[in-house]
Amino acid sequence: DADVTQTPRNRITKTGKRIMLECSQTKGHDRMYWYRQDPGLGLRLIYYSFDVKDINKGEISDGYSVSRQAQAKFSLSLESAIPNQTALYFCATSDHGTGRETQYFGPGTRLLVL
Amino acid sequence: SQQGEEDPQALSIQEGENATMNCSYKTSINNLQWYRQNSGRGLVHLILIRSNEREKHSGRLRVTLDTSKKSSSLLITASRAADTASYFCATATLGGNKLVFGAGTILRVKS
Numbered sequence: 001d002a003d004v005t006q007t008p009r010n011r012i013t014k015t016g017k018r019i020m021l022e023c024s025q026t027k028g029h030d031r032m033y034w035y036r037q038d039p040g041l042g043l044r045l046i047y048y049s050f051d052v053k054d055i056n057k058g059e060i061s062d063g064y065s066v067s068r069q070a071q072a073k074f075s076l077s078l079e080s081a082i083p084n085q086t087a088l089y090f091c092a093t094s095d096h097g098t099g100r101e102t103q104y105f106g107p108g109t110r111l112l113v114l
Numbered sequence: 115s116q117q118g119e120e121d122p123q124a125l126s127i128q129e130g131e132n133a134t135m136n137c138s139y140k141t142s143i144n145n146l147q148w149y150r151q152n153s154g155r156g157l158v159h160l161i162l163i164r165s166n167e168r169e170k171h172s173g174r175l176r177v178t179l180d181t182s183k184k185s186s187s188l189l190i191t192a193s194r195a196a197d198t199a200s201y202f203c204a205t206a207t208l209g210g211n212k213l214v215f216g217a218g219t220i221l222r223v224k225s
Contacts, residue, residue, distance in 0.1 A: 058212070110154070
């Protein structure tokens, strides 16, 4: 089984709808991240969490919210989806400490907002 | 804003040739990492180089880091068709605990 899983893998929604993307990990890592990827722009950080009680905004948090339900689960919500939120969304995890900075990515969720 | 910028944006080579990708960044870093992404899939970590290191090797990969020029290069030797992917550099800033990714280089290896 994959260490970092994301559901759904694909989602089509309409403008104004609320949607949630979910991420689960079995790596036992404290740190979790949400990114979005747009063509030609690489990955941009939306939110990150270093433990269950810690939530931090990333570079592009407007229009998004997150919930860290447990060490293994980190959800991303779009409160009122808009077309320019159409993108590929990735969840990632990492451990902490020197030598453990590698991030491990889920397979991604492709979101289309009509 | 993105910290790292890759060059070239796209690279097409023949199988067996070497591929070199470059990354430039703007601020002081703790480490720089390279990731690979096959089309539409999640990123996979390739190699990490710390700010006090100048060169690292891993299999057919060689990474260099020049902190005075704020730049890094990734060399893939004896490329294979399976190396076809997008390659991203990502920087971890001093005291920071998160990565900032560049826009990536699309590598195509023709067989």
